[in-house]
Amino acid sequence: MKSNGFRKFVVLAVLACLALVSTNVGAQTFPAKGKALTMLVGFAAGGSSDAGARILAGGMEKVLGTKVEVVNKAGASGQIAYTMIAQAKPDGYTFGLASLPGIMVSIMDPERKAAYKKDDFQPLALQVVDAGVLAVRADSPYKTVKDLVDDAKARPRKITVSTTGLQTGDHFSILQLEQYTGTKYAIVHFDGASTAMTALLGKKIDAYSGNIGDVLSQLKSGEIRVLGVMDKEESPFLPGVKTFEAQGIPLLGGSWRGYLAPAGTPIAIANILSDAMKKALELDDVKASMAKLGLQIRYMDVAGYSSIWNQYGTLVKDLIPLSRQ
Amino acid sequence: MRKTSMIAGALSAIFSIIILAASLSMEYYSSIGPGPGFFTFWLSLILGLLSIGWIFQEFRRKPKEGEEKKTLFPRGKSLVHELEILGAMIFMALFMDILGFQISMFLFLVFLLLILGKVNKVTTLVISLIGSVGLFYIFTGWLDVQLPNSSLAFLSVIGF
Amino acid sequence: MDAFQNILMGFSVALSPANLLYAFLGSAFGTLIGVLPGIGPAAGTALLIPLTARLPPTGAIIMLTAIFYGTQYGGTITSVLLNVPGEAASAITCIDGYKMAKKGRAGSALSIAAIGSFIGGTFATIALIFLAGPLTKVALEFGPVEFFSLMVLGLSLLMGLAGKSMLKALMMGVFGLLLAMIGMDPVRGSPRFTFGRMELMDGLNFVPVIMGLFGLAEILENAEETLSNTTSAKVGSLVPSRQEVKDSVGPIARGSLLGTLLGLIPGMTGSMASFLSYSMEKKISRHPERFGEGAIEGVAGPETANNAHANGALIPLFTLGIPASPTVAVLMGAFLMNGLIPGPFLFREQPQLVWGVIASFFIGNIMLLILNLPLIGIWVKMLKIPYTILFAIILTFMVIGAYGVDNSAFDVIIMIIFGFLGYVLKKFDFPIAPIILTLILGPNMERSLRRAMEMSQGDFSILFASPLSAALLIVSVIILITSSLRSVATSRRQKA
Numbered sequence: 017m018k019s020n021g022f023r024k025f026v027v028l029a030v031l032a033c034l035a036l037v038s039t040n041v042g043a044q045t046f047p048a049k050g051k052a053l054t055m056l057v058g059f060a061a062g063g064s065s066d067a068g069a070r071i072l073a074g075g076m077e078k079v080l081g082t083k084v085e086v087v088n089k090a091g092a093s094g095q096i097a098y099t100m101i102a103q104a105k106p107d108g109y110t111f112g113l114a115s116l117p118g119i120m121v122s123i124m125d126p127e128r129k130a131a132y133k134k135d136d137f138q139p140l141a142l143q144v145v146d147a148g149v150l151a152v153r154a155d156s157p158y159k160t161v162k163d164l165v166d167d168a169k170a171r172p173r174k175i176t177v178s179t180t181g182l183q184t185g186d187h188f189s190i191l192q193l194e195q196y197t198g199t200k201y202a203i204v205h206f207d208g209a210s211t212a213m214t215a216l217l218g219k220k221i222d223a224y225s226g227n228i229g230d231v232l233s234q235l236k237s238g239e240i241r242v243l244g245v246m247d248k249e250e251s252p253f254l255p256g257v258k259t260f261e262a263q264g265i266p267l268l269g270g271s272w273r274g275y276l277a278p279a280g281t282p283i284a285i286a287n288i289l290s291d292a293m294k295k296a297l298e299l300d301d302v303k304a305s306m307a308k309l310g311l312q313i314r315y316m317d318v319a320g321y322s323s324i325w326n327q328y329g330t331l332v333k334d335l336i337p338l339s340r341q
Numbered sequence: 342m343r344k345t346s347m348i349a350g351a352l353s354a355i356f357s358i359i360i361l362a363a364s365l366s367m368e369y370y371s372s373i374g375p376g377p378g379f380f381t382f383w384l385s386l387i388l389g390l391l392s393i394g395w396i397f398q399e400f401r402r403k404p405k406e407g408e409e410k411k412t413l414f415p416r417g418k419s420l421v422h423e424l425e426i427l428g429a430m431i432f433m434a435l436f437m438d439i440l441g442f443q444i445s446m447f448l449f450l451v452f453l454l455l456i457l458g459k460v461n462k463v464t465t466l467v468i469s470l471i472g473s474v475g476l477f478y479i480f481t482g483w484l485d486v487q488l489p490n491s492s493l494a495f496l497s498v499i500g501f
Numbered sequence: 502m503d504a505f506q507n508i509l510m511g512f513s514v515a516l517s518p519a520n521l522l523y524a525f526l527g528s529a530f531g532t533l534i535g536v537l538p539g540i541g542p543a544a545g546t547a548l549l550i551p552l553t554a555r556l557p558p559t560g561a562i563i564m565l566t567a568i569f570y571g572t573q574y575g576g577t578i579t580s581v582l583l584n585v586p587g588e589a590a591s592a593i594t595c596i597d598g599y600k601m602a603k604k605g606r607a608g609s610a611l612s613i614a615a616i617g618s619f620i621g622g623t624f625a626t627i628a629l630i631f632l633a634g635p636l637t638k639v640a641l642e643f644g645p646v647e648f649f650s651l652m653v654l655g656l657s658l659l660m661g662l663a664g665k666s667m668l669k670a671l672m673m674g675v676f677g678l679l680l681a682m683i684g685m686d687p688v689r690g691s692p693r694f695t696f697g698r699m700e701l702m703d704g705l706n707f708v709p710v711i712m713g714l715f716g717l718a719e720i721l722e723n724a725e726e727t728l729s730n731t732t733s734a735k736v737g738s739l740v741p742s743r744q745e746v747k748d749s750v751g752p753i754a755r756g757s758l759l760g761t762l763l764g765l766i767p768g769m770t771g772s773m774a775s776f777l778s779y780s781m782e783k784k785i786s787r788h789p790e791r792f793g794e795g796a797i798e799g800v801a802g803p804e805t806a807n808n809a810h811a812n813g814a815l816i817p818l819f820t821l822g823i824p825a826s827p828t829v830a831v832l833m834g835a836f837l838m839n840g841l842i843p844g845p846f847l848f849r850e851q852p853q854l855v856w857g858v859i860a861s862f863f864i865g866n867i868m869l870l871i872l873n874l875p876l877i878g879i880w881v882k883m884l885k886i887p888y889t890i891l892f893a894i895i896l897t898f899m900v901i902g903a904y905g906v907d908n909s910a911f912d913v914i915i916m917i918i919f920g921f922l923g924y925v926l927k928k929f930d931f932p933i934a935p936i937i938l939t940l941i942l943g944p945n946m947e948r949s950l951r952r953a954m955e956m957s958q959g960d961f962s963i964l965f966a967s968p969l970s971a972a973l974l975i976v977s978v979i980i981l982i983t984s985s986l987r988s989v990a991t992s993r994r995q996k997a
Contacts, residue, residue, distance in 0.1 A: 060543070064834075088908075089907065089908060090703075092685065092702030092703055095699060095702060096699050096702070099699060127690070127691040128692075129691075129692060129697070176955075182687075182689075183690055202957075204645070204956050205687070205951075210767045210768075210825070211768050214640070214641065214643075214767045214768075214821070215645065217821060217823075218640075218641035218642060218644055220645065220956070221956065233842050233843060233844040234821070234844065236822075236842055236844060237844045308837055309837050
């Protein structure tokens with residue numbers, strides 16, 4: 017009968033060892049063999065943000081030799097997932113997709129009541145710049161950005177422009193356009209690219225503010241015309257479309273999609289993840305898949321993305337109160 | 342049931358008043374259209390009026406045969422059954438993330454089958470194992486649906 | 502090349518052994534996904550995309566579209582047999598379908614649902630082939646203004662769902678609208694009634710709510726007796742009676758038309774289509790009191806509309822390159838991953854693929870019918886499981902289903918709350934259907950109105966500026982007036 021006490025001891029010892037094992041993670045062996053990485057994506061499966069993330073996850077699996085699981089936690093424009101990233105264990109096994117300006121707006125706008133701050137995150141890498149565009153129907157009288165702006169000056173708040181959501185990158189682009197040119201538009205917020213594009217094609221709204229990926233299909237079928245792209249360079253996906261800068265308006269807009277880990281993740285591990293992403297983006301099939309979706313690869317490492325991350329707030333600070341009018 | 346209905350109507354009216362009060366703190370009308378508080382205000386007002394209407398309706402009608410004997414919730418064993426089901430569901434909601442799907446679902450099924458369903462022990466065990474561990478592997482392994490692992494490290498390490 | 506020649510070419514592609522296999526696999530998977538809780542059509546389609554990566558583009562698209570419209574079939578099964586909606590659009594089928602199952606007409610309900618779905622899907626596909634152009638123009642006519650008016654029309658049909666007490670139905674309708682207000686408001690994007698919970702920022706998740714109101718409430722009610730005394734729904738004949746078939750013809754025809762039209766409009770979901778079909782059938786019916794007690798029309802119409810919607814939603818993808826619903830958006834992602842940009846030019850660039858896929862819609866719908874009809878016998882056998890075990894299985898699936906929507910235990914709590922609420926509401930004789938109708942239509946209505954105001958910068962006359970919108974609003978008012986008059990007359994007659 018003495019075996020009862022002994023048995024208890026053995027069980028406790030085994031449990032203690034398991035507990036120790038599960039908490040021991042060293043940067044030297046990151047990622048540990050067989051332990052999967054979790055990539056949190058705050059957007060619905062099948063959308064362009066999610067698609068880009070999954071392509072990267074696939075590439076990272078090849079580079080690192082471990083499974084990278086994409087977990088979708090859509091909702092509240094990504095806020096739910098962002099909260100989870102900020103609160104995850106900072107051991108490098110959990111990180112997630114972040115979309116600028118969206119995430120910065122949720123941090124800075126008190127009405128969004130975000131449960132995280134800028135410093136709750138460790139930036140890892142930038143993946144995609146999905147530049148903003150302004151598009152009109154093919155039969156529209158506007159041939160250049162100037163045509164649209166001139167008409168807006170003549171008829172303030174009469175030209176309807178769609179966005180894919182309140183306080184999205186497209187919304188902020190139009191607010192910036194208003195600031196730079198001193199014009200005012202009737203801004204109409206839809207929920208997503210398809211309802212907004214339908215409204216454009218159905219002649220319900222005059223102009224469409226969105227990302228490159230949104231307009232590829234209709235551009236190809238000749239139903240729309242892109243007036244300008246809001247990037248430093250012209251886009252390979254939009255031949256012949258000038259930048260806004262080239263048309264006299266220094267407007268840069270769109271979604272910048274990168275990855276964040278929770279603050280406190282050791283820099284050595286952050287660099288390993290970032291480097292894996294870089295290598296993944298250099299793989300041929302990753303490059304090809306991204307191109308098919310109209311996603312422009314722009315990689316920045318931990319240092320580069322961190323500096324963008326820290327400065328982005330000043331870019332949107334003034335626009336937030338404007339977006340609430 | 343008439344009295345119970347009238348009490349329910351009163352609760353509904355109180356609910357409407359609370360919502361109405363909350364609406365007042367929201368913007369009623371924005372620069373170009375109804376604000377967030379607009380519809381909530383009118384809808385809660387209408388609900389409140391309808392609730393009062395319901396109270397009156399119950400007050401003025403004649404009770405149906407045998408109605409005065411009926412209670413809202415059943416008594417005795419039936420009530421216990423219902424509470425057991427609700428309790429089990431609440432257990433799942435609260436503990437699924439802590440204990441992990443497999444363990445909590447196993448306990449859940451054992452409880453429901455053995456205690457509530459009065460099913461024999463062998464069948465209970467088989468169904469509970471399939472329903473917990475089996476379903477876990479089917480959903481997470483084949484179907485890529487995420488079911489929670491335990492948040493307690495020592496459990497998740499051994500696969501739960 | 503005229504349409505017939507194209508379709509013949511399409512069939513030659515679709516009937517190849519490989520493509521037939523893909524269509525079959527897709528249909529089977531789709532049905533399975535529809536039956537299983539926790540995986541909605543969007544998620545299910547998304548998770549199978551990687552599998553199709555290794556297939557040739559035509560095969561991949563065939564399989565994925567088959568999964569897509571296949572899920573509509575599966576969702577019906579759990580609604581009818583267990584009163585648990587397999588997915589959102591099948592929720593309305595619970596109301597009359599489950600009642601039919603209780604009366605031993607489960608086989609009949611499932612058969613009619615399968616046949617109706619087949620007819621609806623085929624109708625939408627024919628519409629795609631011959632009427633794609635004009636139908637797309639119709640779809641484009643629906644902007645925020647027309648959407649709002651359409652929602653108002655939908656709500657006016659609510660009066661028809663009233664049943665015995667107009668007062669109680671109105672209370673439920675208003676309550677549903679208030680529930681629809683939970684989440685980020687469309688004006689400011691600030692949280693409204695979220696109690697600080699992030700999970701509510703996007704509003705209540707529809708599936709846990711209806712699982713609670715229907716499934717859990719039902720189980721709680723059954724728990725009042727000893728569980729071994731509850732019989733599972735009876736297994737009657739599997740074949741519909743002649744009367745049932747006769748009664749279904751109208752609803753199926755109307756459901757096909759309604760579903761296809763609504764599928765065309767981006768933003769219109771399958772749930773809206775099935776609910777509007779239900780409301781319409783009840784309004785038109787000569788015996789509206791049969792609804793809610795096991796009227797076959799309440800199954801035939803919505804299920805047909807559901808499937809017609811799923812197939813109809815594919816039309817804008819081909820003609821405009823626009824996905825009309827989140828699930829179709831996932832499909833679109835699949836197109837893009839295969840290097841194909843969907844849109845009208847695809848007809849010129851890849852006619853074989855496009856027409857092959859379209860032809861496979863016919864084949865897929867036939868396969869689903871062939872797959873599902875015999876299976877009905879097997880599904881219905883499930884009812885023979887003693888309720889003492891069945892109830893636990895149902896609860897398990899409900900937990901997984903509620904959790905799986907957003908990978909959150911919070912949704913399980915929502916389901917429990919609404920289960921309790923549904924149970925209590927039944928005790929007081931409140932109809933549940935109005936809550937669901939307003940919960941579905943409410944958010945869209947508020948958002949559309951907001952957009953209309955943004956377009957007109959505050960001018961309400963925009964709602965009447967468009968003839969379509971004005972017409973919809975006028976019809977709504979007419980329906981409201983006639984419904985009120987009818988209910989006043991009925992209550993007068995009752996008092997007399």
